Amino acid sequence: MSAIHDMDRYRHGNGPSQHGLSVRDLTVTGPAGPIVTHMDLTVWPGQTVALVGESGSGKSMTAKAMTGLLPRGVTATGIVRLDDTEVNLAHGPDALAGLRGKHISLLLQNPFTSLSPVHRCGDQIGAALRPSLRRSSDEIQRRLQEVDLPARVARQYPFELSGGMRQRVALAASLASDPEVLIGDEPTTALDVTTQREVLDLLARIQRERSMALLLITHDLGVARERADRILVMYAGRLMETGTGVDVFVSPRHPYTAGLRNSDPPLDRRVARLPAVPGSVPRPWDIKAGCAFAPRCDRADDRCFAVEPELSGVGFEPINQVACWKPLATNEARIAEPAAPVTDVINVAPLVSITQLVKRFNHDSPPALASVSMVIGAGEAVGVVGESGSGKTTLARILIGLEHANSGTVDWSITGPPATRAQIVFQDPTSALNPAMTIGAALTEALRAGGRDNSEMPELLDLVGLPAGYARRRPSSLSGGEQQRVAIARALAPNPKLLICDEPVSSLDVSVQAQILNLLNELVERLGLALLFITHDLAVVRQMARRIYVMSNGAVVESGDTEAILTSPQHAYTRTLFASVPGRRAGSAGRPGELDE
Amino acid sequence: MKRPQLTPVLCAIPLAAVAICVVGAQWIVPDATKQDILLGVTPAGSPGHRFGTDQLGRDVLQLGIAGARSAVVGPIFIALGSMLLGVLLGSLAGYLGGWVDLLLTKYADLLLALPTTLIALVVAGLIDGGYWVTVLVLVVLFSPTDIRLIRGSVLAQSSRPYIESAKVLGLGKGRIMFRHILPNVMPVALATMLLNVAFALVAMSSLSFLGLGVGPGVPDWGRQLSDGRDLLGRNSAAVIVPGVLIIVIAAAINLLGDWMQERFEQRARQR
Numbered sequence: 001m002s003a004i005h006d007m008d009r010y011r012h013g014n015g016p017s018q019h020g021l022s023v024r025d026l027t028v029t030g031p032a033g034p035i036v037t038h039m040d041l042t043v044w045p046g047q048t049v050a051l052v053g054e055s056g057s058g059k060s061m062t063a064k065a066m067t068g069l070l071p072r073g074v075t076a077t078g079i080v081r082l083d084d085t086e087v088n089l090a091h092g093p094d095a096l097a098g099l100r101g102k103h104i105s106l107l108l109q110n111p112f113t114s115l116s117p118v119h120r121c122g123d124q125i126g127a128a129l130r131p132s133l134r135r136s137s138d139e140i141q142r143r144l145q146e147v148d149l150p151a152r153v154a155r156q157y158p159f160e161l162s163g164g165m166r167q168r169v170a171l172a173a174s175l176a177s178d179p180e181v182l183i184g185d186e187p188t189t190a191l192d193v194t195t196q197r198e199v200l201d202l203l204a205r206i207q208r209e210r211s212m213a214l215l216l217i218t219h220d221l222g223v224a225r226e227r228a229d230r231i232l233v234m235y236a237g238r239l240m241e242t243g244t245g246v247d248v249f250v251s252p253r254h255p256y257t258a259g260l261r262n263s264d265p266p267l268d269r270r271v272a273r274l275p276a277v278p279g280s281v282p283r284p285w286d287i288k289a290g291c292a293f294a295p296r297c298d299r300a301d302d303r304c305f306a307v308e309p310e311l312s313g314v315g316f317e318p319i320n321q322v323a324c325w326k327p328l329a330t331n332e333a334r335i336a337e338p339a340a341p342v343t344d345v346i347n348v349a350p351l352v353s354i355t356q357l358v359k360r361f362n363h364d365s366p367p368a369l370a371s372v373s374m375v376i377g378a379g380e381a382v383g384v385v386g387e388s389g390s391g392k393t394t395l396a397r398i399l400i401g402l403e404h405a406n407s408g409t410v411d412w413s414i415t416g417p418p419a420t421r422a423q424i425v426f427q428d429p430t431s432a433l434n435p436a437m438t439i440g441a442a443l444t445e446a447l448r449a450g451g452r453d454n455s456e457m458p459e460l461l462d463l464v465g466l467p468a469g470y471a472r473r474r475p476s477s478l479s480g481g482e483q484q485r486v487a488i489a490r491a492l493a494p495n496p497k498l499l500i501c502d503e504p505v506s507s508l509d510v511s512v513q514a515q516i517l518n519l520l521n522e523l524v525e526r527l528g529l530a531l532l533f534i535t536h537d538l539a540v541v542r543q544m545a546r547r548i549y550v551m552s553n554g555a556v557v558e559s560g561d562t563e564a565i566l567t568s569p570q571h572a573y574t575r576t577l578f579a580s581v582p583g584r585r586a587g588s589a590g591r592p593g594e595l596d597e
Numbered sequence: 598m599k600r601p602q603l604t605p606v607l608c609a610i611p612l613a614a615v616a617i618c619v620v621g622a623q624w625i626v627p628d629a630t631k632q633d634i635l636l637g638v639t640p641a642g643s644p645g646h647r648f649g650t651d652q653l654g655r656d657v658l659q660l661g662i663a664g665a666r667s668a669v670v671g672p673i674f675i676a677l678g679s680m681l682l683g684v685l686l687g688s689l690a691g692y693l694g695g696w697v698d699l700l701l702t703k704y705a706d707l708l709l710a711l712p713t714t715l716i717a718l719v720v721a722g723l724i725d726g727g728y729w730v731t732v733l734v735l736v737v738l739f740s741p742t743d744i745r746l747i748r749g750s751v752l753a754q755s756s757r758p759y760i761e762s763a764k765v766l767g768l769g770k771g772r773i774m775f776r777h778i779l780p781n782v783m784p785v786a787l788a789t790m791l792l793n794v795a796f797a798l799v800a801m802s803s804l805s806f807l808g809l810g811v812g813p814g815v816p817d818w819g820r821q822l823s824d825g826r827d828l829l830g831r832n833s834a835a836v837i838v839p840g841v842l843i844i845v846i847a848a849a850i851n852l853l854g855d856w857m858q859e860r861f862e863q864r865a866r867q868r
Contacts, residue, residue, distance in 0.1 A: 400765050419767035432758040436780035445776070449766040487762070494766065 019083045020044035020213050021066075021104065021181045026078035026089070028061045028070070028237075033285025035061045035074065036237040040311075043181060043213040048204075050216045050228030050245075054260075054281045054509035055480075058237035059217045063183045065089060066215075067106050068096030082180065101128070105179035109186040111166035115158040121169045122154025128176035147172045147202060164195035168202065175206065181213045188223065192387040193536065193580040200227055200582070221264050221510065222582035225249050230319060233257050236292040237284030239311050243320040253314050253327040256293045263514035267539040267566070267581055272340040273521075274543065276514035280479040291325070296511075299326050348377035350413055351497055351530050352399070352422075357408035359394050359554075368394040370554040371408070376498060378413075381524055381531040383545025383562065385538060385577070391554035392534045396500050399532070400424050414497055419449050422498040423491035428507050429483035433475035439486050440471030443493060450494025464489040465519060481512035485519065492523070498530040499523075505540065517543055538581055542566050550574045608853040611845050618665035629663035629816055630655060641834040649832040651824060661838045663816035667805075668843070671732045672797035678736035680790045683743025684779070690744065691751030692774050702748070705741035713738045714803055721809040731810045735800060739793055746789055750782040784861035791854035795847045802843050818843050 021043045028036040036058040043049045053059040065076035068089075076089040080096065082103055087095045100106075108114040115124060122140045126133075133139040141151050147168040158166050167187065174182060184203065188196040204227065207214050218224055224231050224245065231248045233241045233256070241254040252258040259277035279296040291309055294300040303325050311323040352375070359369040369391045376382050386392045397403040399410060400422055412421055426432045434442060443461070444454045458468040464485040475483055484504060491499055501520065505513040517540065524531045533544045541548055541562065548565055550558040550573065558571040569575045618625065633654030641649040641657075648657040690701035716738060721731045754760060755778065763773050804810045805819030818839040825835035 402761055402764065417767055419765065422765075424762065424765055426758040426762070428758065432762055434759045434763075434777050434781070437776070445763075445768065446766055449768060490762065490766075 019081065020047070021215070022081045023062075023066060024079045024081070026062065026065060026076065026080075028058065028065050028074060028076045030061075030074045030285070032283070034237060035284050036065070036076075037284070039078075039234075039237075039239055041215075041232065041239075043215050045180065045213050046207070046211040047230065048207065048214040048216055048228045050218060050224035050231045051234060052218060052221060052224045052231055052260075053234035054219060054511060056236065056281050056283055057234040058284060059219075059234050060185055061237075062234075063106065063185045063215070063217050066096075067100050067104055067183065068093040069100075069106070101179075102177050103179055104181045104183065105174040105177060107167075107171055107174045107182060107184040107187045110190050111163060111170045112158065112190075114170050115166060115173075117158060119157075120154065121156055121158060121161070124158075124169065125154075125173045125176050128173050130177070143172045143176060144169075146175070146206065162195075163191055164199060167191060167195075167199055171199070171203065171206075175210075178210070179212065181215065182207070183215045183217065185217045186219065187216070189218070189220070193582070194387065194576055196223075196582065197580040203227075219510065220582060221249065221260060226582050233260070236282050236287055238292055238308075239321075239323060240293065241322045241324075242311070247320055251328075251330045253320070253322040253330075254293075254324045255297045255299050255326075255328060258328055258332075259296075260510055263511050265514070265517065265537075265539040265543045267542060270340045270542050270563070274514035274518055276518055277511035278515075280481050280512055281509055291323075301326070348380055350375045351378040351380070352376050352413070353409075353411045354395075354399070355409045355411070357395070357398060357405045357410070359391075359398060359403065359405050367406075367554050369398070369405070372551075372554070372556055374549060374556070374559075376530050376532055378497065379524075379528045379530055380547065381533065381545045383541040383548035384532065384534045384551055385536065385541050385548055386551035387536055387577070389553070390551040392551050393502055394554075395551075396424065396502050396532065396534055399498075400500060419494045420451075420496055422500055423494060423496040424500040424502065425484070425487050425491050425504045427503040429480055429487050430475070432487045433483055433490075435475055437474075438471065439473055439475065439478075442486070442490055443471065446490040446493035450496075452493065452495070460489050460493060463492065463523070465515075479512075480508050481515060484508060484516055488516075488519065488523070492527070496529070498532060500532045500534070502534045503536070504533075506535070506537070513540075520544065538566060538578060550577070604852055604856045608849040608856070611849045612853070615665050615669055615846055618662045619669050622663045622666055626656075626659040626662045628656075629659040630814060638828055638831045638835075640832045648834040648838050651821075651828060651832070651835050657821075657825075657832070657835050657838050660816050660821055661818065661842055664818045664821055664839065664842075667728065667811050667815060667817040668798060668802060668819070669794075669846070671728060671735075671801045671810075672794045674732050675735045675739055675797035675801070676790045676793035678732075679739035679743050679793060680786055682736065682740040683747045684782075684786060686740070687744040687747025688751050688774060688779065688782070691748040692755060692770070692778065698748070701744060705744045708738065708741040709745075711738070714800060717800070717804055718807060718809060721804065728811050728815075731801065731804055735797060739797065743786075743789065743793070747782060747786060750785050751778055754778045754781050784864075785858070788854050788858035788861055791850055791857060795850040795854065798847050798850070799843065 023039065023041045026036060026039040027034060039062060051059045051062060061074070064070050066080055070076060070093060078089045080087045080089060082099055085099060087099060089095065122137070125140050125143050129139060137154065140154050144151060144153055149165060149168050153161065153165065153169065158169065161169065188199050191199060200223065203214065216224070216228060228245050231243060231245050232239055233248065233254065235256050241248060241252065241257045248257060249261050252261055262275040263277055265274055277296055282292065290305040290307060291300065294304040297304065309323045309325045311321045314320050314322050314327055354372065354374040356371045356373055357369050358367055358371055360367045372391065372395060384392045384395065394403060398405050401418055414421060440457060443457050447454055447456055447460065457471060461468050461470055466482065466485050475486070478486065505516050508516060520531070521544065523529060531544065533541060535541050545562050548559065548562045549556045550565070550571065552573045558565060558569070558574050565574065569578050622629070636650060636654035638652055639646055639650045641647065643649055646656050650656055686701050690698040717731060717734050720734045724730060760773060760777055763777050801810060802819030805817045806823040808823065811817040811820055821839040822836060825839065828835045
């Protein structure tokens, strides 16, 4: 259905009255080389175009180039055209000054840093209004109302508001000049899923009302699929595939898009193994000749490595384009990944029992943990799901000994030094590794901490899928996925009985995320480890845990068998969480693509 | 990106020249302190004395070259010593916290509240200790900023996940401090140390200008400046030479320190 709509817009869009925003032959060059190469892009009024890509794909730089906000040392060439105004980017960033703000507005990811901390919200919205309206508090009230905020917000400072409210203020401010085009650079990435849904709904409503063009930049395939009329997939500064949301994700033609789609964990079932894309995302300037994706592509042949394919039409629809010498056939990308065998939850001996844990950080605020009890069995994979502020990280920190509970007990059924009981893997692998230490030194130290010998290091590296030669390297020379592998190896070095993973894949690219999830599943199986997997992502937890605890505001609201809870959530909060997962509207919880089978 | 590379090169030239003077003054200008009272003051450009002579008939340029040693060596020791104190006490305060932290920060605050030059003046004047006592006093007076800086950096590192991982591995406090935290604090410490050399150079020169620090007859820029005050009308070079030397060297060290600090911050951001 949405495909038909989109085609309508496409045809009308060619008419003289509706130009929208277009960019021709955009090339962005940084100090190290090209960041974006020969990019074309058009957004028509009333249309949402999603620019999807992993880190380093150049999607944010594209937005910055289109608004003349490139950092120092980065230059752009190309033509930006809005209605009848044409701007040559080669004339410098000031060339866009006439368009930016008034006609093209930008909504940024982090509402905490994009709003000024010393100005009241009302003034920040007012500053972007037309001069005649600037002092009008009625107008500011009207603008706040448009983003569903109460009038009192005008007098408040950003730090007095929640993340979701702050992003609404930022949205009202970027809409204040009544722009024809809004560019949202990961506008909901910093928000919790339930808040993300509210903000995206709001954005969609306002866009409809104003018939505004929206360029949505995101790494989240679910968001793109759910919200966009058209999707552009970027990789290493190049457009790989374009098409409608349904086309791109149901029958991707580019092997990269297919890889992305397939490695995104399904919410509706547990698969034995996620189809991961090997390797990691390259930096655009490292690509010499040929297709940027060729080194990671299982279909690549000599031509793919020698000549870069151009974006060209596939199928009947002119908006479906792919830059690939060997595009997939319409149905080829669908991998029927076998579901994991259903295993009964066996009653294993408890490894650790947590009873009525209470943790307060200060007396005025509600407790971070309000009487949480939990059991983790030996060799059992347990998930903890919740949004920020649910207490899930505090729980992990108490369990590992980095924090002390105010009351309650943690009983281990095993003895030995704490280092051999449990180890932890953090979210951000870059800050989890000492930048001044080589990988080898870090792992040696961890092995010794567990009473093991340094000679076991090659074996340890091999366990996490890294070559032994990595011991000599420093963390800064590794990709995010490789760093996370090292962090996992370090955690495994003392032979712990429990591995705690606190959002271990949420800062990784989708194509790398699947590799790490597969690795963790393998390790749990092979080493007989117990796993405590903490995440906000229901689809991820389904792949990782047999039993889950759903946490909200410091309390466990629902717990039990993963399959049972994710098939029919009982608690209202779990249901809200479930319904908020982007790209999987309530009632159609399948992985994109499986809907119409 | 290419622009900042000019800074270290421009700074290195005067600093290298000074380094040569510090090491080899006795060979380059063996007669720097030779007096010729009969000659007395001569203006710049007199035969054999490009920058003239002072009241005692000493060559201004030779004296300037010979003065490099006392101008630079003291400040280097001051910067080293105060950073040593800073690293020692700052990391104790930052890592141990609690009453150790309270005590050390209060101590640093107290020292910071005192006017550096005035205290140095009083102490050096009272015990009449000369050059090295002045250096010691300045080490103590310079240390509070270093203590605070290192304490702050240690605190910033301590909450990072890699330190928490080290704690979870059950590593000892000493090991975490020396193997994990300090190596990551060192870049900041080094850059600050360089900046401190520049400040100490100015402080030492001020003190010798006021008649403290170096003993009489020892070539020193601050003292040369002070001695030359009365000669402004007859040989202005006697003031300009040491003045320009102090400014150029202090500025070069300062710029180099700033440049280093920026580089380290850039690298930290990229991580």
